[in-house]
Amino acid sequence: MAKKRLAVFASGTGSNYDAIVEAIQKETLDAEVVLLVSDKPAAKVVEKAKANQTPVFVFEPKKYAGKEAFEADIVAELKKAQAELVILAGYMRLIGSTLLEAYEGRIFNIHPSLLPSFPGLDAIGQAFDAGVKLTGVTIHYVDAGMDTGKIVAQEAVRIEDGMTKESLQQAIQEVEHRLYPDTIQQFIESGE
Ligand code: GRF
Numbered sequence: 001m002a003k004k005r006l007a008v009f010a011s012g013t014g015s016n017y018d019a020i021v022e023a024i025q026k027e028t029l030d031a032e033v034v035l036l037v038s039d040k041p042a043a044k045v046v047e048k049a050k051a052n053q054t055p056v057f058v059f060e061p062k063k064y065a066g067k068e069a070f071e072a073d074i075v076a077e078l079k080k081a082q083a084e085l086v087i088l089a090g091y092m093r094l095i096g097s098t099l100l101e102a103y104e105g106r107i108f109n110i111h112p113s114l115l116p117s118f119p120g121l122d123a124i125g126q127a128f129d130a131g132v133k134l135t136g137v138t139i140h141y142v143d144a145g146m147d148t149g150k151i152v153a154q155e156a157v158r159i160e161d162g163m164t165k166e167s168l169q170q171a172i173q174e175v176e177h178r179l180y181p182d183t184i185q186q187f188i189e190s191g192e
Contacts, residue, residue, distance in 0.1 A: 009091035014045025016089035023181030071098035119147035
């Protein structure tokens with residue numbers, strides 16, 4: 001079977017992008033990253049992608065009339081790269097109808113909580129401050145809402161006594177880096 005062509009969208013450090021690239025190298029993920037899309041030219045992940053020779057499409061939202069306009073450019077780049085799946089990994093924007101319609105049922109996001117608890121920004125801090133004993137990681141299909149799409153996979157992370165926000169973040173990221181590549185692989189194997 002041909003390798004699945006992934007476009008990864010990220011605007012931050014890119015540790016999930018790294019985990020996906022590593023899984024591809026280890027051949028536990030039968031895919032290739034054909035495009036990295038970022039709305040933050042200075043993001044660390046952009047640097048990493050360039051170093052890996054992953055093709056990069058960086059755009060500055062403020063240079064466009066609005067979401068429809070920049071998403072039209074993104075869709076054109078995705079088509080050019082023949083991307084089959086869109087993998088959001090720290091892309092901090094809601095996806096609009098232009099992109100949703102072009103890649104219906106083919107856009108995934110990872111969120112650092114057990115949704116529907118703690119959607120939105122700083123989910124790790126929200127869970128920590130709420131004093132819950134259990135949080136985790138969710139991978140879901142993307143729809144027009146904020147972290148509201150159908151859930152594909154979840155894994156719990158216990159908040160142990162004495163944990164700090166930082167150690168909780170580390171525990172969550174460890175799960176993310178395993179769960180995201182595994183879930184993408186399972187989706188690929190499902191043949192959906
Ligand atoms: C991850 O925690 C992910 O769950 C959230 O954004 C963060 C991205 O981190 N959506 P990184 O850039 O992959 O390190």
